[in-house]
Amino acid sequence: MTPIAAADIDTYDRDGVVCLRARFDSGWIDRLRAAVERDLASPGPSATNFAEGSSAGKFFGDMFMWKHDPDFRAAALESPAAAIAAGLMRSQHADFFYDQLLVKEPGTAHPTPWHQDQPYWPVKxxxxxxxxxxxxPIDRSNGAVEFIAGSHRWGINYRPTPFRKGHEVKFTDSDLAQIPDIDADRSRYDIRWWKMEPGDCLVFHAMIVHGAPGNSTPGARRRGLALRYTGDDARYDPRPGTFQFPHTPDLAPGAVMTCGLFPRVV
Ligand SMILES: O=C(O)CCC(=O)C(=O)O
Known part of the structure; x- marks a missing residue:
């Protein structure tokens, strides 16, 4: 694997996000595109259309595809992703947490709401x-993911925002603060996004505030695969208000993450 540059580690540390170019070769892209089409044709048990009821088009989400599809499994466990994550996290090890597919089809107005990931997750x-x-190929018109640089260091955990209308009830237990209306005054924030090519990747911290516009193009698909990893200091933390995953690990609260559901990769 191409080594991670010290400058990229510094950027990840300071901004909470870095865009790395051409880290996944055409072999991976072809394999993953085929896996995405299989999943769209025959969605897994966690699949959902986040845009249903709010806009035309489709914002298809699925997760834990690695549990039943060999190519998603290979991406999680054998691709350069785990070593990239470990390198940027400055972690000796990387345990695979889960995979999430995020496909925004052309003509989908539904945005990805601004949110942080960690408040949804049973991990500290x-x-x-x-x-x-x-x-x-991705740019702002087909839904490039946007980030507020440095927001992973704000020291605030915002209440999980549902991606889909009607899912608010899932997080009513949470006593965390409501995330501010970022779009009401975007000039107050250092918002970053990148034009991307297939094989480029974004690597971002679980506490960074991020979201994405809809896909307003007539024909440019936006298929993204998020592979999530935890490092040395992560511990299982199934606190109230976190997301109910479709699988439950055999872990006690406070345990190191490594287990059958969250396998050690690096
Ligand atoms: O793909 C998107 O629109 C959002 C991605 C995201 O929020 C995530 O991977 O945590």
Whole structure:
């Protein structure tokens, strides 16, 4: 694997996000595109259309595809993603947490709401990162993911925001603060996004505030695969208000994450 540059580690540390170019070769992209089409044709038990009831088009989400599809499994466990995550997190090890597919089809107005990932997740610690792999050319018009640089260090955990209308009830237990209306005054924030090519990836910290516009193009798909990893200091933390995953690990609260559901990769 191409080594991780010290400058990229510094950027990840300071901004909470870095865009790495051409880390997944055409072999991976072809394999993953085929896996995405299989999943769209025959969605897994966790699949959902986040845009249903709010806009035309489709914002298809699925997760834990690695449990039943060999190519998603290979991406999680054998691709460069785990070593990239470990390197940027400055972690000796990387345990695979889960995979999430995020396909925004052309003509989908539905945005990805601004949110942080960690408040949804039953894990605590600092070394937690996602590797979001672009499977299409991406720019702002088809839904480039946007980040508020440095927001992983704000020291605030915002209440999980549901991605889909009607899912608010899932997080009513949470006594965390409501995330501010970022779009009401975007000039107050250092918002970053990248034009991407297939094989580029975004690597971002679990506490960074991020979201994405809809896909307003007539024909440019936006297929993204997020692979999430935890590092040395992460511990299982199934606190109230976190997301109910479709699988439950055999872990006691406070345990190191490594287990059958969250396998050690690096
Ligand atoms: O792909 C998107 O629109 C959002 C991605 C995201 O929120 C994530 O991977 O945590």
């Amino acid at each position: 610690g600092w070394q937690i990162a996602s590797v979001w792999i672009a499977l299409d």
